[in-house]
């Protein structure tokens with residue numbers, strides 16, 4: 001039996017630009033155990049990805065701020081505080097960096113994401129004034145409530161669906177995956193991972209992005 005998976009999206013199932021690696025469509029729909037997507041992206045993104053991959057919709061979105069399991073959505077995190085911090089950041093000359101439509105935050109319920117081109121020092125200064133933390137996923141800065149994490153979301157999913165977190169294999173690439181690595185039984189950081197993720201993972205892979213993730217999945221299938 002292959003183990004259940006908890007997979008980060010950006011940097012783990014994608015290339016460096018955040019484009020989904022098409023091999024995800026070969027390996028994930030045929031995985032013979034639960035697959036949970038755990039991402040910093042807003043809720044609709046992993047839901048859509050599950051839809052188009054043909055996976056059951058069990059997702060951890062917004063770094064643990066939104067969890068969908070067994071048809072029930074739960075929220076954690078203070079979006080109003082994050083919005084207030086974003087407004088203040090903009091008032092002091094900052095720019096979230098996503099243009100007018102801002103499809104990055106438009107459907108985001110529990111935190112605010114900011115383009116990596118933004119003024120990081122100003123963002124961190126303002127977030128601290130609102131007692132919020134800033135994490136850098138390598139794809140965006142996230143202004144979020146402390147303690148809201150993917151790993152807490154994974155525990156919630158496991159309680160809801162009666163899974164044992166120790167059975168899970170986690171793969172990820174950045175500091176927002178460290179909490180997942182702490183909850184899952186086995187954890188792997190792809191070679192492109194940041195130092196926080198590498199430090200938290202049981203194993204650091206030789207290969208990057210989807211090559212690294214596939215190397216884990218292939219060896220799990222071989223040893224089943």
Ligand SMILES: O=C(O)COP(=O)(O)O
Pocket residue numbers: 008009010011038039040041137138139140141174176
């Ligand atoms: O959206 C981001 O900033 C990162 O997303 P990820 O958690 O799927 O890597």
Ligand SMILES: [Mg+2]
Pocket residue numbers: 008009010011012137172173174
């Ligand atoms: Mg990632």
